Amino acid sequence: MTTPIKPVDRGSAIDRGFQALQRWSIRIIAIALALYLLGWAIGKTWVVWFPICLAILVVSVLAPPAKWLRDRGLSAGISAGVVMAGFLGIIAGLFWVVVPQLINEAPTIARQAAAGIGEIQYWLINGPLHVGERQILAALDSAETWLKNSAVELGTGVVTTLATAVSALFNIVIILMLSFMLLKDGHRFLPFVEHVAGQRVGQHITGALSRMWKTLGGFIQTQGLVAFIDAVLIGIGLIIMDVSLAIPLAVLTFIGGFIPIIGAFISGALAVLVTLVTNSPQDALIVLLIVVGVQQLEGNVLSPMLQGKSMNLHPAVVLLAVAGGGSLFGITGAFLAVPAAASAAALLRYLDEYLDKYEPTSNREDPDGSGGDPATDTSVEGAVQSLEGPQTPSTSV
Structure with missing residues (x-):
C-alpha cells in the first residue's frame, strides 16, 4: 500500500523560501561589507602593500633559477644573490641601451616634430578634410594659452616631482631587499605555515x-x-x-x-x-x-x-x-x-x-530529489569534520 502524498501548504513553502532568501541576503551583504572593508584597508595601507606585491611578482619570475642553483649545491643566500645580480644586470643593460638613445635623438626628434606638425597642418588644409586655416590657428593659440597657464603649475610641480622620485627610489630599494629575502627564505614559508596550522x-x-x-x-x-x-x-x-x-x-x-x-x-x-x-x-x-x-x-x-x-x-x-x-x-x-x-x-x-x-x-544518485540513504550521504559537514579531525564519541549515562 502506497503512502498518499500530502499536499504542500503554499504559505509554509513561501515562508520557507523567504527565510532562505533572508539568510542568503544577510550572507551576501556581510561578504560585500567585508570586501569593502578589505579594499578600504588596502587602500589606506597601499604604501606598504605596493612594494610587497611587486617583490612577490619579481620573485615569481626569479624563483625557478634560484631553486635550480640550490639544487646544484649552492646555499640559499648565494643562490639568491647570484639571481638578483643577474636581474639587476639585465635592468642596467636596458637602461644602458635606452637612455643614451633618448639623449642623442632628442634634438633630432624636436626638429622632426616641428617639420611633422607643419606637414600635418598642410595636410589638414589641403587634404580631404579641408580644415580652415583659421581653425588651425585658433587651436594653436588655445594650446599656447594652455601652456602659459600651466607654466606656474609646472614650476610648482618640480618639488612634487623630486619628492616622487625620492619615494620611487626608496620603494625600489625596499622591493630589491624584499625580493632577496623572499628568494633566500621563501621556500621555508609553506613548511612553517603547515607546522603552525x-x-x-x-x-x-x-x-x-x-x-x-x-x-x-x-x-x-x-x-x-x-x-x-x-x-x-x-x-x-x-x-x-x-x-x-x-x-x-x-x-x-x-x-x-x-x-x-x-x-x-x-x-x-x-x-x-x-x-x-x-x-x-x-x-x-x-x-x-x-x-x-x-x-x-x-x-x-x-x-x-x-x-x-x-x-x-x-x-x-x-x-x-x-x-x-x-x-x-x-x-x-x-x-x-x-x-x-x-x-x-x-x-x-x-x-x-x-x-x-x-x-x-543524494544529489548525485537521486537528481529528482525523491530521497537518498542518509547513512551513505556525505555532505559539506564531512569537509568540516575532515578539517577538525576525528571526533571522540560521547557516552551517556
Missing part, C-alpha cells in the same frame, strides 16, 4: 597557496614571453620603417605587455604617434597596421596557446579586473589586477575541487 588545516592552506603561487608564476612568465615577442616584432617593424626611438618604443611595448589590453593599446598608440610626428602619415599608417597585426597575433594565437594553461580567465574578467584596479589604485592597480584575479581564481578552483569531494550522495 597543524597537519589537517595546514595541508589545505599550503595546497591552496601552492596552487596560487603556481598560477601567479605561470602568468608572469607566459605574459613576459608574450610581451617579449610583441616587443621584438614591433621593434623590428619600427627599425625597418626607420622610426626614431625604435628601441625605447620596443622596450615600452614590452613593459606595456604586462598590463593586458590597455598596455598594448597605449604603447601601440605612442609608437604610431611618434611615427606620425617624426616620419610621415603614410609611415604612421604602416606602423599602425604592424601594431594591429602583432596584437591580433597575440590575442588569437600567442595568449590562448601560452596562457590557456596558466591562467584560464575569461577576457571579460581580465578587462573588469584591469578597469577596477586602475580606477582604485591607478596604473599600479591596473598592473597588479590580473595577477591578483588569477590568484583568486586559483584559490576558488581549489575550494571548488575540495568541496566536490563532499558533494551529497
Whole structure:
C-alpha cells in the first residue's frame, strides 16, 4: 500500500523560501561589507602593500633559477644573490641601451616634430578634410594659452616631482631587499605555515597557496614571453620603417605587455604617434597596421596557446579586473589586477575541487530529489569534520 502524498501548504513553502532568501541576503551583504572593508584597508595601507606585491611578482619570475642553483649545491643566500645580480644586470643593460638613445635623438626628434606638425597642418588644409586655416590657428593659440597657464603649475610641480622620485627610489630599494629575502627564505614559508596550522588545516592552506603561487608564476612568465615577442616584432617593424626611438618604443611595448589590453593599446598608440610626428602619415599608417597585426597575433594565437594553461580567465574578467584596479589604485592597480584575479581564481578552483569531494550522495544518485540513504550521504559537514579531525564519541549515562 502506497503512502498518499500530502499536499504542500503554499504559505509554509513561501515562508520557507523567504527565510532562505533572508539568510542568503544577510550572507551576501556581510561578504560585500567585508570586501569593502578589505579594499578600504588596502587602500589606506597601499604604501606598504605596493612594494610587497611587486617583490612577490619579481620573485615569481626569479624563483625557478634560484631553486635550480640550490639544487646544484649552492646555499640559499648565494643562490639568491647570484639571481638578483643577474636581474639587476639585465635592468642596467636596458637602461644602458635606452637612455643614451633618448639623449642623442632628442634634438633630432624636436626638429622632426616641428617639420611633422607643419606637414600635418598642410595636410589638414589641403587634404580631404579641408580644415580652415583659421581653425588651425585658433587651436594653436588655445594650446599656447594652455601652456602659459600651466607654466606656474609646472614650476610648482618640480618639488612634487623630486619628492616622487625620492619615494620611487626608496620603494625600489625596499622591493630589491624584499625580493632577496623572499628568494633566500621563501621556500621555508609553506613548511612553517603547515607546522603552525597543524597537519589537517595546514595541508589545505599550503595546497591552496601552492596552487596560487603556481598560477601567479605561470602568468608572469607566459605574459613576459608574450610581451617579449610583441616587443621584438614591433621593434623590428619600427627599425625597418626607420622610426626614431625604435628601441625605447620596443622596450615600452614590452613593459606595456604586462598590463593586458590597455598596455598594448597605449604603447601601440605612442609608437604610431611618434611615427606620425617624426616620419610621415603614410609611415604612421604602416606602423599602425604592424601594431594591429602583432596584437591580433597575440590575442588569437600567442595568449590562448601560452596562457590557456596558466591562467584560464575569461577576457571579460581580465578587462573588469584591469578597469577596477586602475580606477582604485591607478596604473599600479591596473598592473597588479590580473595577477591578483588569477590568484583568486586559483584559490576558488581549489575550494571548488575540495568541496566536490563532499558533494551529497543524494544529489548525485537521486537528481529528482525523491530521497537518498542518509547513512551513505556525505555532505559539506564531512569537509568540516575532515578539517577538525576525528571526533571522540560521547557516552551517556
